Amino acid sequence: MTSFNSVIFENTFKVFGELCALNNFSLSIPPGCIYGFIGPNGAGKTTAMRLLVGITEPTSGEVQVLGTSDVSQIRHQIGYLPEEKGLYKRMRVLDYIVYLGRLNGMSKLTAASQAKELLNKFDLSQWQRSRCQELSKGMGQKVQLIATLVHDPILLVLDEPFSGLDPVNVELVRDIIFDRVKQNATVILSTHIMEQAETLCDQIVLINKGESIVEGPIEDIRKGNTIKIEHSGECDVFYGIEHVISVKQVGRTATLQVSENADTQEILAQVLPRTRVSLFNTNAVSLHEIFLRAVGSEKKMK
Amino acid sequence: MISYFHAIWLIAKRDWLEAASTKLFWVGVLLGPILVMILFVISMLATTISIFESTPFAEDEVSNQYAVIDHTNSLGQEIADAILLSDLQKTIRYVQNRENDLYNFEILTELAELTENHEVEELVDMIGDTLLVSARTGLVSLDDSAPFVDRFSFWWEAMTPFLREHVTGFSQYWETDPNEVTTDWDVLLSTGQIDGYFVIPSDFIDAEEGGKFFTLDDSYRALTLQNWYTQFASEVLRKHRFDASDIDFETARRLMRPSRFERSTPNEQTSDTVASLLTSPVDTIEHINESVIEEIAQYAPVGYQYILWFMVLIGSAMILAGTVEEKSTRIAELILSSTTASQLMDGKLIGVALVLLTIASVWICMLGVLIFFGGSLIAMLPTVNAGSVVGMFFNPIYIFNFLIYFVLGFDFYG
Numbered sequence: 254m255t256s257f258n259s260v261i262f263e264n265t266f267k268v269f270g271e272l273c274a275l276n277n278f279s280l281s282i283p284p285g286c287i288y289g290f291i292g293p294n295g296a297g298k299t300t301a302m303r304l305l306v307g308i309t310e311p312t313s314g315e316v317q318v319l320g321t322s323d324v325s326q327i328r329h330q331i332g333y334l335p336e337e338k339g340l341y342k343r344m345r346v347l348d349y350i351v352y353l354g355r356l357n358g359m360s361k362l363t364a365a366s367q368a369k370e371l372l373n374k375f376d377l378s379q380w381q382r383s384r385c386q387e388l389s390k391g392m393g394q395k396v397q398l399i400a401t402l403v404h405d406p407i408l409l410v411l412d413e414p415f416s417g418l419d420p421v422n423v424e425l426v427r428d429i430i431f432d433r434v435k436q437n438a439t440v441i442l443s444t445h446i447m448e449q450a451e452t453l454c455d456q457i458v459l460i461n462k463g464e465s466i467v468e469g470p471i472e473d474i475r476k477g478n479t480i481k482i483e484h485s486g487e488c489d490v491f492y493g494i495e496h497v498i499s500v501k502q503v504g505r506t507a508t509l510q511v512s513e514n515a516d517t518q519e520i521l522a523q524v525l526p527r528t529r530v531s532l533f534n535t536n537a538v539s540l541h542e543i544f545l546r547a548v549g550s551e552k553k554m555k
Numbered sequence: 556m557i558s559y560f561h562a563i564w565l566i567a568k569r570d571w572l573e574a575a576s577t578k579l580f581w582v583g584v585l586l587g588p589i590l591v592m593i594l595f596v597i598s599m600l601a602t603t604i605s606i607f608e609s610t611p612f613a614e615d616e617v618s619n620q621y622a623v624i625d626h627t628n629s630l631g632q633e634i635a636d637a638i639l640l641s642d643l644q645k646t647i648r649y650v651q652n653r654e655n656d657l658y659n660f661e662i663l664t665e666l667a668e669l670t671e672n673h674e675v676e677e678l679v680d681m682i683g684d685t686l687l688v689s690a691r692t693g694l695v696s697l698d699d700s701a702p703f704v705d706r707f708s709f710w711w712e713a714m715t716p717f718l719r720e721h722v723t724g725f726s727q728y729w730e731t732d733p734n735e736v737t738t739d740w741d742v743l744l745s746t747g748q749i750d751g752y753f754v755i756p757s758d759f760i761d762a763e764e765g766g767k768f769f770t771l772d773d774s775y776r777a778l779t780l781q782n783w784y785t786q787f788a789s790e791v792l793r794k795h796r797f798d799a800s801d802i803d804f805e806t807a808r809r810l811m812r813p814s815r816f817e818r819s820t821p822n823e824q825t826s827d828t829v830a831s832l833l834t835s836p837v838d839t840i841e842h843i844n845e846s847v848i849e850e851i852a853q854y855a856p857v858g859y860q861y862i863l864w865f866m867v868l869i870g871s872a873m874i875l876a877g878t879v880e881e882k883s884t885r886i887a888e889l890i891l892s893s894t895t896a897s898q899l900m901d902g903k904l905i906g907v908a909l910v911l912l913t914i915a916s917v918w919i920c921m922l923g924v925l926i927f928f929g930g931s932l933i934a935m936l937p938t939v940n941a942g943s944v945v946g947m948f949f950n951p952i953y954i955f956n957f958l959i960y961f962v963l964g965f966d967f968y969g
Contacts, residue, residue: 325895328892328894331892333888337884337888339884340884340886341573343573352569355565356562356890356894397889410892
């Protein structure tokens, strides 16, 4: 079973004093995918990432990474980008990347050659002899990312990789991530931006208060029993249509709650003679809504 | 996969290079000992100033002069003679032990030749008698054909301030001109023209109470003056008392000569008496060199101790500061994704230790250079071979012990 997944969390608990950062957390991440950790601040995303790169150990339960629970054996196959990105200010950019490459088992020559190639790719070649303190925040983040990639890891763990990046660099990082996945690497990333997760991730886990709330392929999660219709009429045009349970209209947009086995094409056919339809969206549940719904329902329950 | 020790070495090397590759580091390392020396000199000056401030007179008001009221009309002069002879003996020893500055004076070249051909005590008696006569009669002779002792007495009178400054143990106090006798000594005392005055009673030889010393100064200067004069007065009194008991002075001196144990090693050839030392200038120099070297040997490890103490303290602070910085900037998190916590801390410990050893090596070498080039400037080491002192400072046992204690102390604090 373990050979099929890059990462497995199995009934994992991580407790700091009285705070339970991960509460019976279980998860399987298949290889070669982009997996998103989504959740509000303090949900436990970073704790989960630290566990799988071996910075901390679980209080109980098991974490298997690349087929082993002894992370120290496969450290050099993991590339970790922490959320808060610090650099050795007085070190030169190239030296810094080579240093981290060597800590991950590379020879000096290989690390230097790989670092130069990545610096070139990230358009930072002219800065390689500069000291890290001379870089802008965005450039510093790119250097951090290069240091994460330099040893060509097969598992990338990126904690908020897009924070602080301008749109051009966000696109660049996205390309890098897709490129790595094409090379059969597994990418685990955390983000607060749901749109990014929607467009980037193959699978996600929604974490709240240390627990996995929703998990799985993004299409399955977004698949709901709701249809959004933009039309020219009033909400009463939908009365009497088979499988429609309830209708809620705000302005020209109506949200229809339909029964589980409803055929959306049949509903559209019934609607068209009654009103002029400009938008018919069966994939209407956004991650944002799922997130708010999941976190909000927990709050209501309390 | 990277080996355990290779990761430690990489971390240590990075920490060492980060510190040691900056200009600021080297400026600090080179200026450190100089700043310590400046602080040392300032503290010495502050101490000196505070001593002077504690006396009733300002520094320029200290006259170094004293007066003697002699009710015996003879003992005061005898004490002055004893002081003069003592100064003369010290000057001759100084001439014997030196081959540099004072030999610029022709008269001293002659004196050195004379001491080679005469017993020192005999020479002292000969010159001393003339000086005493000179002091009383104002004998002046500049003629080269005049006898040596006459010319020497003239030279002596002119050069006394110079000798007072250069000859170790030379009297630092002098009696006011006996011709300027005044009845109101307290006025001289209160105006700072004299530091104090001694009163020798008429029955000084037999009196139980002894004489009196009047001063307004309650500092160590006055005490030094009192002890110094008392020492010569006691010598003169003893001579009179021996005479009164029909014991000749030479016998008395032999009887009163204190015993002493000279420090030596079994195979070392040592001089037997002070007299033999005085008659052989070369032996004297060697003897002094040996004693000076022994003294330095006792103090050489102290330098290492201070460096060790300093290193361990700043080393601990450096590790703490480095670790806190790495943790706050989250670099530690990044490193820990590639290494274990123990590798990171071991690497930091070794890295800081390398930085400290770099500093220590530079300081020890600077100290060695200072001893080598500055040795001859130190009055205590006029003829000591600076190379031998440096060699002693770089004794492998000291260096070995320094390294052992450094590793243990640093590891403990680190």
